[in-house]
Amino acid sequence: MSELIIEVDHALGDLAGQLTRALRGAVQDGRLAAGARLPATRRLAAQLGLSRGVVVEAYAQLVAAGYLVAVHGSGTRVAPGVARPPASGLPERTAPSPPYDLKPGTPDLAAFPRAAWLAAGRRALAAAAHDRLGYGDPAGLPELRAELAGHLGRVRAAAAGPGEVTVVSGVAQGLSLLVRVLTGRGHRRFAVEDPCSPGTLALLRAHGVEPVGVPVDADGLDVAALAACGATVVVLTPAHQYPTGVVLAPDRRAELVAWARESGAVVVEDDYDAEFRYDREPVGCLQGLAPDLVVHLGSLSKSLAPGLRLGWAVLPGHLAADFQHAKRYADLGTGVIEQLSFAELLSGGGYDRHLRTVRAGYRRRRDALVDALRAELPAAEPHGVAAGLHLYLQLPPDRAEEAVVAAALARGVRVEPVAPMRLTPGPPALALGYGLLPEHRLRRAAQLLAAAVAQA
Incomplete structure (x- = not known):
């Protein structure tokens, strides 16, 4: 116990509560190991400048809560199995989105x-x-x-x-x-x-x-x-x-x-x-x-x-x-x-008004992306009706989806391969979203994607 730091601030009052929380924390984080014997109440009271009654109350609270066990002739010990496992840290933040994020199916969240x-x-x-x-x-x-x-x-x-x-x-x-x-x-x-x-x-x-x-x-x-x-x-x-x-x-x-x-x-x-x-x-x-x-x-x-x-x-x-x-x-x-x-x-x-507003914007974005793809990448054909938040782009048959996706990401363009969406093999294709970017950035994304397809 001599190496265990227990702090009790007399100016704050509630001394029994402070001591209870401090001892409980020491048990939970493993500084007081299972089976460790705690000092006698008089000894700990003298060490911390407390009355013995305060220490007796704290021990009794922790025994009642299951953190300590009092065994006749053996003193007060830490109960087994109450220490917490090491806490895991917060998950790492996901990597930031690339500058030209064509993730399909994502609306313009700023809208x-x-x-x-x-x-x-x-x-x-x-x-x-x-x-x-x-x-x-x-x-x-x-x-x-x-x-x-x-x-x-x-x-x-x-x-x-x-x-x-x-x-x-x-x-x-x-x-x-x-x-x-x-x-x-x-x-x-x-x-x-x-x-x-x-x-x-x-x-x-x-x-x-x-x-x-x-x-x-x-x-x-x-x-x-x-x-x-x-x-x-x-x-x-x-x-x-x-x-x-x-x-x-x-x-x-x-x-x-x-x-x-x-x-x-x-x-x-x-x-x-x-x-x-x-x-x-x-x-x-x-x-x-x-x-x-x-x-x-x-x-x-x-x-x-x-x-x-x-x-x-x-x-x-x-x-x-x-x-x-x-x-x-x-x-x-x-x-x-x-x-x-x-x-x-x-x-x-209000919902209908919102839909009318965003429909007009998404149509302009789709038109911009389709026109840019046809100009920059004539060997690949956009498919699908004029609807939604994504295009289906069929690649030339000699282009591998994974290679195009990697080459595009290296240029700051995120696209989704279609192969993970298939249960049977099919021609190489990409799913391209246009909800996140304005028209001028979609045109630039098409230029960069065309360069990636050429490289792949």
Whole structure:
């Protein structure tokens, strides 16, 4: 004990409390090892200039809390197994983004409507009853579910009332809960578009599902190949396929619904990028065609910001109760203040105004990148409809994706290879996002990417 530094400041008072905390800290960090014998109360009191009663009280507190044990004839010792393992440091910060970040699927976070969001939040909180801040329905606040049902019916031609809508913490949570519900009902074979989001592949595998790839062509998912693969669930992005950028054609939509109805399968529609179509009105969602067969998932990750972790699931009646049960026991419900704020933003028209503003900006950025790629890199062809936040760039067949990605990064340009998004090999291609950069920087990024392709 003579080497153990215990500090007690008499001027602060609460001497027993100070001594208790100091001794507890010495046990936790290992300065007092398990089994070490503490000084007798009189000896420690004399050493620290305290009354013996203060030391007796501190020892008694630590014995009661399990840090010390008092053994008759053996004194007071440190209890075994209470020292903390060495604390790990904070994780290292991720490397800064390169100067020309073409990460696909990322919106312009500087465009988040902070003033409108704060104003909506203030209005919503001022009007909310106190009990709205407690545990509510895990499926979401009634006012947000009603606003979402109206919004989705108006802009996505969805067929849903508030009772079919569940508020979730993004599409990722919606898909996770749905996988849990569907596997619990015996569904084991899940099909995905090939190529598709690597995040979707990883999520399914994390839940014990090995996805089956179904080819995508210029008309979207090949429904004939889907029917032949034996899947009973399919996850797809029909409004703007990720990463190829195609839209599911009308005849494929009809074939998909017919397949699901005949086979008893479930269609999971990730309404990815549906807010952003630049050359015409976006096609309506699949859920509106077959609300009894299709689960519709959407979020604010592209339209506002992924950090909000706010989304929705529209479910057929036969799945809604099980899904909401799973949501309850996942997290007891999504954050109430965010729900109140978004409901107010929707009802007041602020969300629609924001979408009109950013659509115009994203269209200019897409046009700038497409024009620059065609001028600087004519051997590579941009694919996909005028929509969303990314392009699919097919590389010349003699160029290796990994080599192009490395050469581009060396020039300060970040691009994503498509190979990790595939379940079967395909031609070399890149996914390029344009949400983060203004037009002049996108043109410069295209010049640097052209040099990287030439080098590779």
